Amino acid sequence: MDINERVAVVTGAASGIGRATARALAEHGALGIVVADMDAGGVADTVAAIEAGGHQALGVTADVSREADVQDLIAAAEDRYGPVDLFFSNAGIIVDGGVEVSDEAWSRIWAVNVQSHVYVARALLPGVLRRGEGYLVITASAAGLLTELGSAPYSVTKHAAVALAEWLSITYGDQGLRVSCLCPQAVSTNLIATSSQQVSGMSPVRDSLGGPQASVDGVLTPDDVARTVLEAVADERFLILPHPEVATYEQRRAGDRDRWLRGMRRLQARLRG
Numbered sequence: 387m388d389i390n391e392r393v394a395v396v397t398g399a400a401s402g403i404g405r406a407t408a409r410a411l412a413e414h415g416a417l418g419i420v421v422a423d424m425d426a427g428g429v430a431d432t433v434a435a436i437e438a439g440g441h442q443a444l445g446v447t448a449d450v451s452r453e454a455d456v457q458d459l460i461a462a463a464e465d466r467y468g469p470v471d472l473f474f475s476n477a478g479i480i481v482d483g484g485v486e487v488s489d490e491a492w493s494r495i496w497a498v499n500v501q502s503h504v505y506v507a508r509a510l511l512p513g514v515l516r517r518g519e520g521y522l523v524i525t526a527s528a529a530g531l532l533t534e535l536g537s538a539p540y541s542v543t544k545h546a547a548v549a550l551a552e553w554l555s556i557t558y559g560d561q562g563l564r565v566s567c568l569c570p571q572a573v574s575t576n577l578i579a580t581s582s583q584q585v586s587g588m589s590p591v592r593d594s595l596g597g598p599q600a601s602v603d604g605v606l607t608p609d610d611v612a613r614t615v616l617e618a619v620a621d622e623r624f625l626i627l628p629h630p631e632v633a634t635y636e637q638r639r640a641g642d643r644d645r646w647l648r649g650m651r652r653l654q655a656r657l658r659g
Contacts, residue, residue, distance in 0.1 A: 387521050387564060387619050390415035393467040395459065397450050397502070398477035400428020403525065403573060406608035407474055407615055408432055412441035414616060418467035419443045422450070422459050423477070442467075450477045451497035456505040469513055472619065475506045476525040476568075481539040492539055499543035503550055511558065518562040521619060524551040525568045528632045532639060535654050555624055564622050568615060571629040572605040604629070 394411045398404035400423035409432070412419050421432045421443055429445040436443035444466050448455040463470050479498045481491045503524050514520030527534070530544030551567035559565065611628045618626040627633055639646040 387472065387622060389472070389616065389619065391417045392471035393418050393420075393463060393469065394472040394474065395420040395422065395463050395470055396474040396476060397422045397448070397459075397506075398525070399423050399432050400425035401432075403568075403570070403608045403611050403615075404474070404476045405432045405435070406612035407476070408443070409436055409439070410609070410612040410616055411472070411474075412436045412439060412443065416472075417442070418463075420446060420459070420463040420466070420470075422446045422448045424449050450475075450502035450505065451494070453505040453508075456502065457509050460509045469517065470510065470520070472521040472523070473506055473510055474523045474525070474615070475503050476523075477502060478525060478527075478544075480534075480537055482537050484538045487539055495539045495543050496546075499540075500546045500550065503547055507550075507554055511563070514563050515558070515561055519564075520562060521564045521566075521622075522551075522554065523566045523568060523615065523619065523626070526551065528569050528571045528627075528629065528635075530567075531569055531632060531636045533650065535650070535657065551624075566615075566618050566622075566624055566626050568611075568618075568626040568628075569632060570606065570611055570627075571632060573611055573628075574605045574607050 389411060394416045396404050396408040396411070396419065399408045399421040404423065405428070408419050408421050419436055419441065421429050421436070423429045424447065426447045429447060433443040433445040444462065446459050446462050448459045450456055460470060477498060479495055481487055481495045507522065510520060510522060524547055526547040527540070527544040529541050530548040534541040534544070548567055548569070551565050554563065555565040606628050614628045615626055
């Protein structure tokens with residue numbers, strides 16, 4: 387997809403990858419950018435940064451785990467700029483721990499990391515199918531292709547996000563919906579090392595697979611990731627891997643799952659060491 391003169395919505399855009407991508411979309415000629423997040427102050431800052439560059443932006447405070455908020459967000463975008471061409475569904479949270487994590491926490495992370503993408507697709511599809519074109523980028527994580535040591539909820543929900551993106555591409559790709567799935571490892575945001583910080587009783591939004599294992603292949607900046615996202619959208623490429631090493635890890639995992647599991651156990655023991 388050519389970004390020029392397109393209408394784009396970016397969730398999780400108060401900081402990190404979301405903010406960087408929103409700014410990059412504006413700089414590459416998008417007609418209008420709609421910036422959404424629960425953090426109203428961060429939304430205002432992102433909008434100000436885009437407008438300072440001479441571009442149009444609309445800020446919307448939204449909780450994407452609520453379907454009504456997603457519907458209102460898309461309605462606001464259409465009222466201001468017209469049909470949404472590109473939706474970057476980027477919001478997410480992490481909850482540290484395993485199966486002992488509370489039901490409330492499991493429900494909350496599922497709502498944000500998975501169900502929000504369902505709500506976005508549900509709201510976008512009628513217009514996309516009617517026009518015969520549209521683009522959805524879902525942020526998952528390298529954890530969605532591999533795993534996240536120390537967080538069962540994050541691993542499970544990010545795998546689900548990848549599966550949803552694949553299903554949408556298979557089911558609607560021939561009817562005009564283009565889908566990409568972003569799977570970064572470590573990204574240098576102000577949240578990369580804050581898994582114990584609490585937001586609404588949970589750990590905060592995090593842009594990537596953020597455990598110690600993620601930084602083995604280097605830590606990228608949000609701007610690095612945003613450039614990769616725009617390149618992938620231009621090529622209409624499904625899997626977006628800012629850390630290309632992830633492709634090799636995924637191949638090894640598929641080629642010999644038992645060997646990969648043994649290797650991950652060794653890595654886990656070393657990191658705990």
